[in-house]
Amino acid sequence: MRIYLDFNATTPVHPEVCTAMQEMLRENWGNPSSTYIEGARARRAIEEAREQVAALIGANFDEILFTGSATEANNTAIHSIARANDRTRFLSSTIEHPSVDEPLAFLGEQDSKIVQIGVDEAGRLDLTALRLQVDDRTALVAVILANNEIGVVQDMSTIAEIAHRVGAHLHVDATQALGKIPVDVATLGADSLVGSAHKFYGPKGAGFLWARDGVPVAPWIRGGPQEKRRRGGTENTSGIVGLGCAAELARRELPVRSAECARLRDRLWNGIAQGVHSVCRNGSAEHVLPNTLNVEFKGAAGDLLLEMLDGEGVSVSAGAACASGSIEPSHVLSALGRTPLEARATLRFSTGLGTDEAQIDRVLALLPELVARAREVAA
Numbered sequence: 001m002r003i004y005l006d007f008n009a010t011t012p013v014h015p016e017v018c019t020a021m022q023e024m025l026r027e028n029w030g031n032p033s034s035t036y037i038e039g040a041r042a043r044r045a046i047e048e049a050r051e052q053v054a055a056l057i058g059a060n061f062d063e064i065l066f067t068g069s070a071t072e073a074n075n076t077a078i079h080s081i082a083r084a085n086d087r088t089r090f091l092s093s094t095i096e097h098p099s100v101d102e103p104l105a106f107l108g109e110q111d112s113k114i115v116q117i118g119v120d121e122a123g124r125l126d127l128t129a130l131r132l133q134v135d136d137r138t139a140l141v142a143v144i145l146a147n148n149e150i151g152v153v154q155d156m157s158t159i160a161e162i163a164h165r166v167g168a169h170l171h172v173d174a175t176q177a178l179g180k181i182p183v184d185v186a187t188l189g190a191d192s193l194v195g196s197a198h199k200f201y202g203p204k205g206a207g208f209l210w211a212r213d214g215v216p217v218a219p220w221i222r223g224g225p226q227e228k229r230r231r232g233g234t235e236n237t238s239g240i241v242g243l244g245c246a247a248e249l250a251r252r253e254l255p256v257r258s259a260e261c262a263r264l265r266d267r268l269w270n271g272i273a274q275g276v277h278s279v280c281r282n283g284s285a286e287h288v289l290p291n292t293l294n295v296e297f298k299g300a301a302g303d304l305l306l307e308m309l310d311g312e313g314v315s316v317s318a319g320a321a322c323a324s325g326s327i328e329p330s331h332v333l334s335a336l337g338r339t340p341l342e343a344r345a346t347l348r349f350s351t352g353l354g355t356d357e358a359q360i361d362r363v364l365a366l367l368p369e370l371v372a373r374a375r376e377v378a379a
């Protein structure tokens, strides 16, 4: 049996989600735009899913737009805000996901000014720098609620206050936070927010954008009346139902899931800190997702460590990628001040449903020997 510790990359589909999706595929395959009974049934299933997603984030159901991914939802949000605004200044952080960075960079190639606000060594946004950079030319402040690599959670309500003081829009990428910590759009002070089903035991290819009532959403994909003309194309009905079901389960089970994830993540970190010398944890240990652990094994070749763990049946992810012979550190670890070599020595572990003590203990038993070998190779 493999040991999967990469739940921030993706999650398995929950059995109840599978059942709901299979039922859609088998029994409820009508086109939701059709006016006869098959269409009406598919439409009802979509609208029920919309309510389930809205309930997960404390929103009104008619403010939810279904998309094909969080990447698409981030693109749609940024595109919409840029179109609706005379303001030309766009602020984000140095630790955003590429699905926020790249649409912003695209705006930067036109007339907009893009400013990335740095983070401190713990991965928390520099609020002083944000206060200095935000002004009445600012259209958007886009900040990731919980980072995918280090799991650090931002003080979003303070960020919202700073953005709103100058009338800027706050866009929140909550893709990693959903299902792991409570997410409530009013508490966060967000104006728009995105998520993706496959990060919380739903299917791939199903995401959503929430935009507060009154926020204009311009279509990113044109060509049909679907989603109130905000996203053309026949709906991915089974994917949407899977997303809704996953959202419902996440809302119900969140306290139990996150307590268990945190217990096992902490067991892993305590075991690593005791059993392997010269290790350090990246990012805040206080403001962090309950399931995420980012560790530097000083002096080790992380790519090799990842490969050896894979060979032993353990899946984790790396803090750096090898591109044509050179080490490309993750931009998140660079933003925290880590050097390329430090990033190369870094692995991310993320726990989830199905992780148990025996798995953690097996990884802890493997690590001392594997890290020593990965250090020899790098030396």
Ligand SMILES: Cc1ncc(COP(=O)(O)O)c(C=O)c1O
Pocket (backbone or CB within 6 Å): 008, 009, 068, 069, 070, 071, 072, 097, 099, 144, 146, 147, 148, 173, 174, 175, 176, 195, 196, 197, 207
């Ligand atoms: C923080 C964050 N935002 C956006 C995405 C993109 O999600 P999707 O796979 O639905 O495009 C991811 C996925 O890794 C993510 O971690």
